[in-house]
Amino acid sequence: MLDVPAIAVSLTSYHPDADFVPAAEFMKRFTPEVARLRLPRGTLLNVNVPALPSSEIRGLAYTKQGASYWEDEFEKRVDPQERPYYWLKGKYIMEDKNEDIDDIAIRDGKISITPIHYDLTNHDFLRTLRSSWPDTF
Numbered sequence: 019m020l021d022v023p024a025i026a027v028s029l030t031s032y033h034p035d036a037d038f039v040p041a042a043e044f045m046k047r048f049t050p051e052v053a054r055l056r057l058p059r060g061t062l063l064n065v066n067v068p069a070l071p072s073s074e075i076r077g078l079a080y081t082k083q084g085a086s087y088w089e090d091e092f093e094k095r096v097d098p099q100e101r102p103y104y105w106l107k108g109k110y111i112m113e114d115k116n117e118d119i120d121d122i123a124i125r126d127g128k129i130s131i132t133p134i135h136y137d138l139t140n141h142d143f144l145r146t147l148r149s150s151w152p153d154t155f
Contacts, residue, residue: 024062025052030124031069040075041067044129058135066120066130076127083132084119086112 029041044067052063064083068075090108097103112121123130 021059023052023057025049025065026062027065027067029067029069033069036069037071040070040072041065043072044075057133061133061135064120064130064132064134066124066132068124068127068129070127074127075129077129079118079120079123079126079128079130081120081123081130081132082116082118083134084112084114084116084121086110086114086121 025045027041027045029036029038045065048065057063087110088108089111090106093105093107095103095105114121116122120130120132
């Protein structure tokens, strides 16, 4: 771990002509506050900004990472030289419907700020294992 404070910023748009100005304006104000608070060791902030004009952004939400995934599909296509290639497409599945997750904040027109750290342990199942299986060989 490098212990370098980090903020990942994304604009929720796939369009090449998307307007990044609202995200840049927000980060210009937000970054000094993060520096003042000091990120805990091993934590980064994931900031998602809705692709909306500043006047339509409905505030901030301090969120958890939601459980979502892509249901992938591959479509076979042919390029102008008659060579086949595969286009990745799919459907976004949002399993987590809690009001305090990043996807819901973005859906509601809010900037989502999620502190992330890397502990991939499934703590619920760890408790299940500890309580249901002996710890002797």
